[in-house]
Amino acid sequence: MKIEDFQPEFAALPGAAPVWHGALDPGRLRPLCQDVRSAGGRLVALWGSQGGGPSFALHVAVAVQQGLAVASLPLEREAPAFPDISDIFPAAGRMQRAVADLLGFQAAHAADRRPWLRHGHWPADRFPLSKEFDGTRAFPPEGDTYPFVAVEGEGVHEIPVGPVHAGTIEPGHFRFSVVGEKVLRLEQRLGYTHKGIEKLFEAMTVEQGARLAGRISGDSTVAYAWAYAMAAEGVSGSTPPPRALWLRALFLERERIMNHLGDLGALGNDAGLAFALAQFSRLKEDVLRTNQALFGHRYLMDAIVPGGVAHDVDFRGFSRIIEEITELEREVPRLKRIFEDHAGLQDRFLTTGRVKPDLAARLGLAGLAGRASGQSWDLRAQFPCAPYDGLEVRMATHRGGDVAARVTVRFEELTESMRLCRILLRKMPEGETSTPLNPMQPAGLGIGWVEGWRGEVLLALHTGEDGALRRVHPHDPSWHNWPVLEHAVIGNIVPDFPLINKSFNLSYSGHDL
């Protein structure tokens, strides 16, 4: 499936990412998705918008051979509806339900049309992202009843967990149907951390929006800030100076290092090796302290701004990072060997929470978890934007699909990120670190597409006739992976759930918006 097959409607969008955009008649959506699917492409995101060109529109972003194709479907004003594609791309199911909650666009004939992000805190006939909706006004909550799917059978009982969890993690509800200790079925309910982020964007300036983008999912602040900046730069036809792009990549790889270190420690700990938590969390803390010292923030929030970056790195910073990488290059392989030699750990990791490659492909497992189940997608390798186009990123892929494979992918990506950081520092071009943004094009669309540590983050930025933010849709890879987690736990024992869940480490806030 190539971009030419979409022609003549699709034209390249200005911006760093390889994106094509065009209008699509709703009647052509299903055949197009089927073609993309059979050619090995995948769904990246699905969102709706109101106002601007065609007043009501559904947008569907699919990854094809050359990059991303974004189709915009004009919808009827009265009873806006679009063809259901969740049978073609299962990941679309929850996205379609979210569009119904937030904009009232219905996926016609979809099997599951229960609310998803709406928990009864706004009426079913009011839509937060419609232009008439006053985002500052609250409604009295209706009773919140969610029709979970009941599992029947002899000896089956239910274990409801959450939204407040036992550990320090984000809130969500999990309902396990179990027989003895074995999980027959898991049903998730998310949306608890819905903060009205998309509505907030619409009242913000481009600069304010950058701060918000960095707070969609705290552990991926760099990925989101970069995606947002990339989208804004696309709409305004601005090109950040080369040094800024290199620094962004340095930040993104440091974010990956930081998260992978944290996860490896937590995974070891969840499998009974507290030593791992102490060791990895120490290394992670060193990285955070370096961030604070050099870039003014432990997690690099607000380090990327539209037009460039807010911090440069000088010789002192350069040597501190190199020293740190040298230390990590010494410590991480040692810890990796300890993991590999530890029978107890391997026993908990191997075959646990397995998602086989064919299931992963069918459900659209994305990002790091996808790469542990044979889904070889990494934007840095396949569609590399500067500076990745000159770095030849080596993608980590495994086919095991279990906790062990997700651990291995993390170790390999950690090693690769350290290699990349070295090159980024060594070859960083001299020059400015930011450029003022040109005026935003009216009624434009910009797309940011960045391989964060968890997977690909997409950010769509639509401007109004006045060039202001009309609609901003951030999309987290967790949308794709949460439903797969429901499959990953089937047949496992309940006590292994925390370990399996941690091995995916999905975002709630980035998903609930």
Add this chain to the structure above:
Amino acid sequence: MYKLIRQILSSGIKSEAPPAPDPGMRVAPQRLQQDILKHFGRALAIRHVDAGSCNGCELEIHALSNPYYNLEGLGIHFVASPRHADLLLVTGPVARHMETALKRTYQATPDPKLVVALGDCGCDGGIFGESYACLGPVHHVIPVDVAVPGCPPSPTAIMQGILAALSAGPSSA
């Protein structure tokens, strides 16, 4: 095993001295009596509640357990149930979808109890503020003793806040 022990030895001891409490973070007078505080000070059980955060504050709560801050070394530990907790550590602007869960957690926590609100969001709603989806700061939903600003607050600031909640401070009694 040998490799593991060698690694522990070569890492050495990283723990740093704890910071002093920051009384400036206190937003309500101390409600607990000195003798109770003395017991808390030796074994404080914390229950974390994410009421809608971006997960940034959670990262710093995790950091408290790393060898540098070693919160457990002060006799402060995290528990899995509010029924075992002395102190609730609440993050995020309170998402309306989390209002009931937060109130229930508060009610399930036995008296006497302390509440520390974390982060700019927990203090005043932060960038998310109040809206159709958010109720704003934690004190809009449950009483708060100490509020720790920052986005996210550093582990040191969080420790100062927890210790401030335990310190006598101005008393209402």
